Amino acid sequence: MAGGTLRMMLQDRRAIVTGAATGIGRATSLRLARVGAHVVVNYRGSDAEADDVVAQIRDAGGQALAVQADISREGDVAELFAASADAFGGPADLLVNNAGIESRHPLLELELDDWQQVLDVNLTGPFLCSRAFARALVAADAPGAIVNVSSVHEEIPWPGFAHYCASKGGMKLFTGTIARELAPHRIRVTSVAPGAIRTPINQELIDDPDKRADVERQIPWGRMGEPEEIAAAIAWLASDEASYVTGTTLFVDGGMTQYPGVT
Ligand code: BGC
DSSP states (O other): OOHHHHHTTTTTOEEEETTOSSHHHHHHHHHHHHTTOEEEEEESSOHHHHHHHHHHHHHTTOOEEEEEOOTTSHHHHHHHHHHHHHHHTSOOSEEEEOOOOOOOOOGGGOOHHHHHHHHIIIIIHHHHHHHHHHHHHHHHTOOEEEEEEOOGGGTSOOTTOHHHHHHHHHHHHHHHHHHHHHGGGTEEEEEEEEOSBSSGGGHHHHHOHHHHHHHHHTOTTOSOBOHHHHHHHHHHHHSGGGTTOOSOEEEESTTGGGOTTOO
């Protein structure tokens, strides 16, 4: 395929990226816009960071819109999808379920609230967004793609993070199951599983050279990943270049899942 076509591989696609103000969501929004997509930059917290992503996209000649919504609430999700369809003149045909949170609590100290918050954002959110996305596309009889941002912890158990691992393990089978359901409607569903990436969720690691060296020892590639390296995988999975890929997870982790602890 010609380079020019590849460069604009998401031309005029209508994308919604959740949790798009920072980290992987931010890098993904910028990347999708660079290859031609119109992007709804969803966020939950303060406006400033999301507005900055939108400004960057617009400055580069792209189309973007910031929409505040808590994706774990059904009403917010309905408003998010309505705002997107209004702004871009039709239902979104690309959904990146990126929003996610984590907190460290060993099981013996894990409160129901902590468990619930993580499951709400990391798993209920993708469910609500995927359902809204698929309903609109099926009604319009149009094809599309969902890319879920999972984690190496859909495979690797992680002490202190049972709630997070449960959410990502759940996401793995959610991806496979809805991929089967939505294939007849020409909607592909995939996951990207990042390893340790330099984003705000990992600020503690980034700031502590000893902890960071510990983690980097577990990564065959020897370093943390950059948000742009995840964004590149998401853009590919979202594009027609990945037209025969559905129901599966692409690990983008510098080899972290290859059990480097065993020597
Ligand atoms: C987590 C990071 C962690 C990485 C590797 C990710 O899913 O969000 O905090 O560093 O997995 O363990």
